Amino acid sequence: MHISPxxxxxxxxxxxxxxxxxxxxxxxxxxxxxxxxxMFVGLGVLPIMVALIGNMQGLDATERQGFCxxxxxxxxxxxxxxxxxxxxxxAIHSRTNKFGGKSCYVCHKDYGMYGYALTKLGxxxxxxxxxxxxxxYDRDEVIEKIHIARPFKNQNCMQCHSTTGSxxxxxxxxxxxxxxxxxxxxxxxxxxxxxxxxxFSKPDEETPSSDEVHTAIHGGSPxxx
Amino acid sequence: MSPRARLKKFxxxxxxxxxxxxxxxxxxxxxxxxxxxxFDQGWIPxxxxxxxxxxxxxxxxxxxxxxxxxxxRRAEFRxxxxxxxxxxxxx
Numbered sequence: 001m002h003i004s005p006x007x008x009x010x011x012x013x014x015x016x017x018x019x020x021x022x023x024x025x026x027x028x029x030x031x032x033x034x035x036x037x038x039m040f041v042g043l044g045v046l047p048i049m050v051a052l053i054g055n056m057q058g059l060d061a062t063e064r065q066g067f068c069x070x071x072x073x074x075x076x077x078x079x080x081x082x083x084x085x086x087x088x089x090x091a092i093h094s095r096t097n098k099f100g101g102k103s104c105y106v107c108h109k110d111y112g113m114y115g116y117a118l119t120k121l122g123x124x125x126x127x128x129x130x131x132x133x134x135x136x137y138d139r140d141e142v143i144e145k146i147h148i149a150r151p152f153k154n155q156n157c158m159q160c161h162s163t164t165g166s167x168x169x170x171x172x173x174x175x176x177x178x179x180x181x182x183x184x185x186x187x188x189x190x191x192x193x194x195x196x197x198x199x200f201s202k203p204d205e206e207t208p209s210s211d212e213v214h215t216a217i218h219g220g221s222p223x224x225x
Numbered sequence: 226m227s228p229r230a231r232l233k234k235f236x237x238x239x240x241x242x243x244x245x246x247x248x249x250x251x252x253x254x255x256x257x258x259x260x261x262x263x264f265d266q267g268w269i270p271x272x273x274x275x276x277x278x279x280x281x282x283x284x285x286x287x288x289x290x291x292x293x294x295x296x297x298r299r300a301e302f303r304x305x306x307x308x309x310x311x312x313x314x315x316x
Contacts, residue, residue, distance in 0.1 A: 003263065003264065007263040010259075010260070010263055011260060011263060014256045014259065014260045017252070017256055018253055018256050021249040021252050021253050021256075022249075022253070024245060024246075024249050025246065025249050025250075028242065031241055031242065031245065031292070031296075036292075036293065036296070039245065039248075039289060040289065042249075042252070043248055043249070043252050043285055043286055043289040044286055044289060047252060047255060047256060047259075047282050047285070047286070048286075050256060050259050050260070051259060051278075051279050051282060054259045054260075054262055054263065054274050054275070054278075054279075055275060057262070057263060057266075058262055058266075058271045058274060058275050061262075061266035061271050062271065064266065066266060066267070067266060067267065067268055067271065070267035070268045070269070071268060127268065127272065
């Protein structure tokens with residue numbers, strides 16, 4: 001358990017505020033100007049500090065893998081992303097510093113103008129679905145019934161892979177499908193391209209092996225298109 | 226009784242010390258819930274802290290403000306300047 005310096009400040013504020021409240025409950029001082037000022041600090045200033053820091057820490061926590069993985073339905077996704085031997089896109093990306101402990105959020109967040117709020121709204125929808133339905137699923141049912149709400153956007157891949165670099169444009173398949181890839185008509189994470197980001201969750205679908213992906217990137221496409 | 230009249234009656238008759246006890250108890254519950262999310266950042270503590278915890282904390286602060294309003298309504302304001310008694314007679 002890691003507690004940040006900001007959290008320690010919040011905990012100190014909470015401790016002092018709790019002390020003031022307990023002092024009132026035990027000693028019942030007079031509510032004159034001094035008493036009211038003390039209670040204003042204990043009931044107003046310090047708890048507001050705790051709430052503000054709590055919000056900052058809480059919103060930061062919602063971007064972390066541990067938060068997404070705290071629902072048991074996401075166990076397998078997190079296990080795969082953190083598996084050092086996995087060659088899935090999710091695992092490969094989770095191993096890089098850019099993604100690290102926030103890989104779920106960095107890949108799945110909405111990068112639009114109101115992206116942060118929309119992503120949080122989407123998360124609230126997940127919480128509702130979890131409480132109303134998903135929490136009763138076992139692992140087999142999770143694989144069978146839980147799917148991404150909307151097709152994965154290529155725009156999210158393009159936050160890092162700009163589609164303009166020489167290595168990227170050097171791949172024949174990329175050049176042939178440039179417009180479709182940029183418009184999102186053809187998905188980067190489809191079975192015929194880089195494969196699904198979480199292939200274990202698509203047992204009946206075909207997904208390319210890591211060798212095939214490697215060949216496509218460094219040696220041109222197998223079909224030579 | 227209209228809501229406004231009910232509110233007026235509340236401010237006229239409510240006990241300040243009782244309200245402060247409720248405010249403190251609610252405040253302690255809110256602090257406990259908000260502090261929980263600082264230790265455990267799973268979805269339950271974080272969401273509870275940011276919804277229930279802050280809701281209860283706000284209620285606690287509202288009760289404190291109600292006490293302040295009661296104080297102000299019951300206070301007797303005295304002017305800081307003495308009343309003007311006119312010029313004293315010369316003789």
